[in-house]
Amino acid sequence: MRYLINRLLSAIPVVLGITIIVFLIISLIPGDPATAILGSYATPENVAKINKDLGLDKSLPERYLIWLGNIIQGDFGRSFSLNRPVIDEVMERFNATLILSGTAFVLCSFFGILVGTISAARQYTLTDKFITFIVLIGISIPSFFLGMMMILTFAVRLKLFPVSGMYAIWGGGDLPDLINHLVMPSIALAIVATGVVARISRNAVLEILRQDYVRTARAKGVKERSILISHVLRVAIVTILPVLGLQAGFVLSGSVYIEIVFQWPGVGRMLVDAILKRDIILVQGGVVFVSICYVFFNIAVDVLQRVLDPRIR
Amino acid sequence: MRNVHKYAQNLKKSVAALVAFVFFGFSAQANDILVVGQIAEPKALDPAAVTAVNDFRILMNIYDGLVRYKDGTLEVEPALAESWTISDDGTEYTFNLRSGVTFHDGTSFEAEDVKFNFDRMLDENHPYHDTGPFPLSFFFSAITSVDVIDDLTVKFTLNASYAPFLSNLAYPTGLIVSPDAVMKHGKDFGRNPSGTGAFQFEEWKSNERVVVTRNADHWDGQAGVDAVIFRPLTDGNTRVAEMLAGGIDLMVEVPPTSLSEFSGSEFSVVEQAGPHVWFLILNAKEGPFADKKVRQAANYAINKEAIVNDVLEGTAAVAAGPTPPAFAWAYNNDLEPYPYDPEKAKALIAEAGAEGAELTFFVTEGGSGMLDPVAMGTAIQADLEAVGFDVKIETYEWNSFLGEVNPGLEGKADMAEMAWMTNDPDTLPFLALRTQAWPEEGGFNSGYYSNPAVDELLNAARASTDQAERARLYQEMQVIVQDDAPWVFVANWKQNAVTNSSVKNFNLQPSFFLLLKDVEKN
Numbered sequence: 156m157r158y159l160i161n162r163l164l165s166a167i168p169v170v171l172g173i174t175i176i177v178f179l180i181i182s183l184i185p186g187d188p189a190t191a192i193l194g195s196y197a198t199p200e201n202v203a204k205i206n207k208d209l210g211l212d213k214s215l216p217e218r219y220l221i222w223l224g225n226i227i228q229g230d231f232g233r234s235f236s237l238n239r240p241v242i243d244e245v246m247e248r249f250n251a252t253l254i255l256s257g258t259a260f261v262l263c264s265f266f267g268i269l270v271g272t273i274s275a276a277r278q279y280t281l282t283d284k285f286i287t288f289i290v291l292i293g294i295s296i297p298s299f300f301l302g303m304m305m306i307l308t309f310a311v312r313l314k315l316f317p318v319s320g321m322y323a324i325w326g327g328g329d330l331p332d333l334i335n336h337l338v339m340p341s342i343a344l345a346i347v348a349t350g351v352v353a354r355i356s357r358n359a360v361l362e363i364l365r366q367d368y369v370r371t372a373r374a375k376g377v378k379e380r381s382i383l384i385s386h387v388l389r390v391a392i393v394t395i396l397p398v399l400g401l402q403a404g405f406v407l408s409g410s411v412y413i414e415i416v417f418q419w420p421g422v423g424r425m426l427v428d429a430i431l432k433r434d435i436i437l438v439q440g441g442v443v444f445v446s447i448c449y450v451f452f453n454i455a456v457d458v459l460q461r462v463l464d465p466r467i468r
Numbered sequence: 469m470r471n472v473h474k475y476a477q478n479l480k481k482s483v484a485a486l487v488a489f490v491f492f493g494f495s496a497q498a499n500d501i502l503v504v505g506q507i508a509e510p511k512a513l514d515p516a517a518v519t520a521v522n523d524f525r526i527l528m529n530i531y532d533g534l535v536r537y538k539d540g541t542l543e544v545e546p547a548l549a550e551s552w553t554i555s556d557d558g559t560e561y562t563f564n565l566r567s568g569v570t571f572h573d574g575t576s577f578e579a580e581d582v583k584f585n586f587d588r589m590l591d592e593n594h595p596y597h598d599t600g601p602f603p604l605s606f607f608f609s610a611i612t613s614v615d616v617i618d619d620l621t622v623k624f625t626l627n628a629s630y631a632p633f634l635s636n637l638a639y640p641t642g643l644i645v646s647p648d649a650v651m652k653h654g655k656d657f658g659r660n661p662s663g664t665g666a667f668q669f670e671e672w673k674s675n676e677r678v679v680v681t682r683n684a685d686h687w688d689g690q691a692g693v694d695a696v697i698f699r700p701l702t703d704g705n706t707r708v709a710e711m712l713a714g715g716i717d718l719m720v721e722v723p724p725t726s727l728s729e730f731s732g733s734e735f736s737v738v739e740q741a742g743p744h745v746w747f748l749i750l751n752a753k754e755g756p757f758a759d760k761k762v763r764q765a766a767n768y769a770i771n772k773e774a775i776v777n778d779v780l781e782g783t784a785a786v787a788a789g790p791t792p793p794a795f796a797w798a799y800n801n802d803l804e805p806y807p808y809d810p811e812k813a814k815a816l817i818a819e820a821g822a823e824g825a826e827l828t829f830f831v832t833e834g835g836s837g838m839l840d841p842v843a844m845g846t847a848i849q850a851d852l853e854a855v856g857f858d859v860k861i862e863t864y865e866w867n868s869f870l871g872e873v874n875p876g877l878e879g880k881a882d883m884a885e886m887a888w889m890t891n892d893p894d895t896l897p898f899l900a901l902r903t904q905a906w907p908e909e910g911g912f913n914s915g916y917y918s919n920p921a922v923d924e925l926l927n928a929a930r931a932s933t934d935q936a937e938r939a940r941l942y943q944e945m946q947v948i949v950q951d952d953a954p955w956v957f958v959a960n961w962k963q964n965a966v967t968n969s970s971v972k973n974f975n976l977q978p979s980f981f982l983l984l985k986d987v988e989k990n
Binding site: 187190191192196197198199200201204205209238239244247248306307310314317318319320321322324325415416417418420424425428 | 501503508509511512514517519600601603604606655656658659674675676677697699700701702703705706709710712713714715866867870874910912
């Protein structure tokens with residue numbers, strides 16, 4: 156418990172540090188919201204007026220501190236590029252991202268471990284070689300390319316799934332509708348991570364299969380399947396778990412490409428749009444959320460590992 | 469065995485559900501609902517608060533202005549105002565409003581509402597000025613007061629005669645919103661819009677859709693479809709895939725390389741040249757381009773046909789002068805583009821003694837209306853080097869590019885790319901060709917062109933309120949400017965759109981607005 160509290164407290168400076176870096180980067184890259192809004196009509200006079208209206212005429216540290224002060228009071232500000240409270244937008248978007256990357260995470264964990272274990276149990280057989288080959292392809296394909304190819308094949312040609320979006324634009328909105336839209340993006344997002352998890356799982360399982368206690372179990376006459384599940388996997392999971400934690404982060408950040416290709420209304424696409432429009436308040440809101448999520452996930456994995464692996468305790 | 473059977477049953481069920489679902493998904497759209505693929509999520513549906521063409525495409529269908537552009541032109545015709553009179557000195561516009569018009573929220577449209585709209589935008593002390601900011605309010609900065617004469621008469625007083633005034637009223641910034649809805653929703657009006665247009669706002673689901681439905685009480689007749697759904701599809705490839713798969717009925721801004729996908733009979737491609745001009749600003753103050761002959765030589769040396777056909781894949785037309793042909797009423801039809809004639813260019817350069825001159829050329833990586841600036845810049849560089857110039861390209865990101873070009877090219881460059889899209893033939897030449905528009909005076913004449921005859925014509929055209937008179941002045945200006953060649957006139961952008969075969973009566977407008985009232989679907 157004490158460990159948990161310490162970890163949570165140490166997360167605060169990390170999140171703060173991230174917001175400072177992001178604030179600086181966005182403010183220092185060329186271009187400002189006023190020119191983005193005004194286009195050709197960006198005379199110095201018009202720019203100054205817009206900056207004043209948007210509260211951008213103050214100095215950088217001043218703007219950061221105002222923003223921070225508001226955040227502490229629970230006010231995330233108002234996005235000027237979307238003309239609505241940042242918190243509303245971020246929550247909506249975050250929900251969509253969680254659905255997408257959550258599904259992809261479950262897919263990659265389940266299939267990664269499954270395939271990796273099978274591959275290890277059948278080491279050097281045709282099955283193992285086939286799986287290794289497929290996994291190699293899976294790791295090598297860029298997810299956005301895979302996404303586009305899936306759209307062309309399964310949506311445009313075969314018309315099995317909708318091209319893009321999260322819900323049908325008319326009449327949808329229920330769970331089957333969501334699942335229908337989720338199939339392609341979640342698979343495209345999960346493929347690389349599945350490959351990575353499968354490789355790690357194969358190695359972990361192989362290593363444990365060579366342990367003495369496994370030989371003892373075999374000698375005792377325990378069935379191969381129950382050796383794999385209750386003796387090997389239970390131990391191997393300790394090695395696999397940190398990798399799963401990393402993959403969760405990978406899936407979360409990889410969702411940016413997938414969200415753009417499949418026009419999924421998630422937080423990654425929101426951040427890209429917000430950066431292009433130099434909407435600092437919105438970018439900051441999104442970044443705070445994503446980084447909090449990231450930090451918490453890592454903490455959760457560490458805690459879980461302590462629970463599962465008595466040696467660390 | 470039983471379990472396997474059960475599993476198979478379940479599988480069958482879910483496949484059936486999936487098939488039914490997909491089928492339902494497709495059939496639901498066919499019911500007289502038009503689905504439009506937009507390029508981005510709108511910022512707001514408050515016409516005074518937005519600047520993007522993407523947002524205008526929705527707004528023009530929800531709201532009406534006092535005036536509007538006549539179908540297929542950039543000429544002003546009555547809309548919410550039935551008629552108007554202009555005082556002789558051009559500073560007082562009195563509008564007679566249409567009677568019996570109601571906003572979608574049920575309130576009736578009167579002169580007081582017009583006053584509210586413009587005061588909200590222009591008067592910093594107006595109680596609802598905080599529903600802004602209103603970035604394009606300078607379109608109406610000439611207005612000193614808006615006065616209600618009676619319920620259906622309203623008078624605008626300007627600080628000076630300002631010819632583009634009516635045209636600016638036809639621009640989306642001049643669309644009339646319901647004051648009641650603004651008072652009710654305050655800052656959130658942009659998400660709860662109410663106007664008088666052919667469609668009324670129904671629903672906005674962030675990043676998924678904006679739905680508008682037919683306004684049965686529209687003063688100008690009912691719309692052809694029950695509803696329109698605008699979908700934000702920021703990725704060009706995904707937009708094309710949605711169009712091919714039937715997820716949208718109409719898409720705008722088709723990537724040129726994807727146009728061939730839509731050559732089949734189930735699609736039709738529509739094109740329309742807009743009030744846009746892409747040009748090179750030449751530094752007429754110093755260096756080789758201070759000589760008119762060298763500026764003309766640059767116009768002869770650049771192969772504009774090749775740029776519009778090969779670099780831009782036919783998505784633009786060759787420009788002849790400073791005014792785009794989309795302003796049909798103000799365009800001089802006698803104007804012929806400078807032909808591609810490298811020999812003549814070489815002769816002119818020799819006459820001016822500018823052989824082998826070194827040129828610094830500012831190129832941008834991309835920006836609003838800039839089309840494909842890097843590829844175009846490279847093609848231009850090659851053409852100019854072919855007639856003996858030594859061209860050095862400097863590339864900038866769009867915002868820093870504007871920061872370099874707008875303060876003037878003096879001491880920095882000989883030429884720079886630029887593009888403008890405007891709603892009145894006055895705007896661009898007035899802001900970028902007059903002597904009083906040099907950068908130090910706050911204008912956009914970054915190449916320091918100066919010709920008193922042009923200044924006089926442009927000032928006279930702005931002061932005149934007679935369209936025929938203005939047309940004559942602009943046409944005369946175009947001939948002088950073309951000959952003086954302060955710019956290399958390169959291209960006029962053509963907007964494109966694709967519809968599937970079920971969409972009828974769809975046309976693009978030269979204004980680049982998307983007007984869907986008369987579109988039908990079957």
